[in-house]
């Protein structure tokens with residue numbers, strides 16, 4: 300419940316006065332409907348269905364005697380016109396209110412989407428290390444829709460409650476005793492149906508769990524579809540999917556069964572109560588027929604509202620787990636927040652590294668319950684405008700060290716310094732503005748090469764774009780593409796090879812003219828010829844920027860000014876390329892020998 304209140308407060312902040320206008324509209328609609336029912340009596344009396352006695356229904360006899368003063372040929376049309384006026388007024392209000400409601404609901408879902416997406420973008424890297432990507436898809440699609448639906452249901456519940464209260468007041472006014480009977484029956488029914496609400500909560504929890512599994516499963520399976528196909532794993536994946544789909548189907552059926560059982564329960568009791576009503580009214584309370592008719596009309600309109608309230612309660616309960624997951628995710632994002640995205644899109648000024656980057660006794664673990672450190676006792680100096688290569692076996696800690704230098708993760712112990720000053724949280728974002736990073740698995744948007752490049756440098760000229768493409772050894776193949784720079788790449792366009800992608804991403808990185816260029820296995824998919832071209836580019840670039848390269852292929856780093864050799868999270872050797880070559884017993888030489896063996 301607290302979660303719903305939290306989101307209702309958000310809705311209040313978002314909608315402001317509109318929320319009250321909608322509620323006022325609901326009350327007005329209920330009133331008009333009540334008066335409409337009330338007017339049925341003079342109508343029926345004038346037609347001659349029954350005679351209304353003085354005391355039977357308040358104000359009615361006065362109204363009827365006034366109508367009787369009007370000549371006969373006019374009073375029926377007047378009452379009928381009044382009735383039509385009321386109904387049309389009510390329908391008009393209802394129409395406007397429905398439009399206002401949907402605008403508010405859609406506006407609120409947009410607000411929640413932006414709020415959640417922004418919270419996710421503002422969270423730090425460590426937050427992402429502990430989460431599955433599919434969880435974000437799940438939150439931003441399925442759970443967000445359920446939260447919006449829950450909020451809408453809550454408003455619907457409020458409408459039903461307002462309507463019920465107004466209608467009950469009318470009924471009370473007409474006959475207090477009979478209305479009391481309706482209220483007591485409704486309350487008893489509500490107590491009986493508590494069990495239904497509890498069951499709805501269990502089913503709601505299961506819905507969240509199953510849809511999370513569904514999202515995670517399909518995301519992971521399609522990312523690994525090549526492995527599935529090449530290893531003939533289709534059968535086992537199909538049976539996993541089949542079992543999950545069956546569980547989802549069963550869950551929805553159970554939910555519908557629960558809702559229909561409640562409906563059935565309410566309809567049956569309604570029938571029994573109406574019979575009981577008629578019996579008690581005629582034999583015990585001795586109610587007049589016109590009173591009884593009004594009460595039955597009100598009851599017939601109210602009872603579905605009771606069912607509606609119960610139904611809304613059940614449905615809201617099923618959406619509570621979605622409220623929970625969204626709130627938890629937002630709280631976690633809040634705790635992991637590393638920046639505030641300014642609404643005007645402004646960025647802090649980039650830091651340019653002048654002297655170099657330093658690590659002093661840096662220790663890091665991915666989780667505090669792990670005993671093994673991914674980095675331990677790292678003492679390192681990376682001089683500005685030089686090329687530093689990091690090498691080592693798989694799992695040695697190379698990528699972790701790079702993440703540390705980029706301020707994506709923070710040391711558990713020790714510190715990172717930029718030009719002799721500690722890299723504080725405040726400086727991290729400014730530092731990242733001056734970094735271009737090319738990962739092992741380069742990422743390109745599904746759009747043209749030009750747009751992909753201009754994303755980092757929106758004002759780049761044609762000449763600058765081609766210069767970056769030349770430097771990354773990609774100009775030649777881009778020229779051969781059907782639309783050159785404007786060729787769409789990715790799912791909807793031309794498929795690039797791994798090496799071509801790497802080169803375009805490298806061009807994009809160079810175009811930004813960063814102060815630090817970080818390449819994490821960024822040339823692994825290149826052939827020797829293109830790799831040599833990139834080596835020459837790096838050689839040229841290193842005078843104007845600090846280049847940090849992780850490379851398994853040691854030929855790539857022949858021109859490095861400094862080579863760092865890592866093993867089990869520690870630096871075990873460092874120095875110039877030629878110097879390390881001379882240390883014949885060193886790990887670097889062993890790595891070289893392995894590679895020479897593998898290549899030879």
Ligand SMILES: Nc1ncnc2c1ncn2[C@@H]1O[C@H](COP(=O)(O)OP(=O)(O)OP(=O)(O)O)[C@@H](O)[C@H]1O
Pocket residue numbers: 428665666673691692693694695696697698699700
């Ligand atoms: N997200 C993570 N959560 C927990 N442990 C991790 C995570 N990422 C890496 N590690 C662990 O940290 C250690 C260093 O990993 P890292 O990725 O830095 O090695 P690497 O030298 O870059 O390896 P590779 O050359 O295979 O990319 C490894 O033992 C790895 O299992």
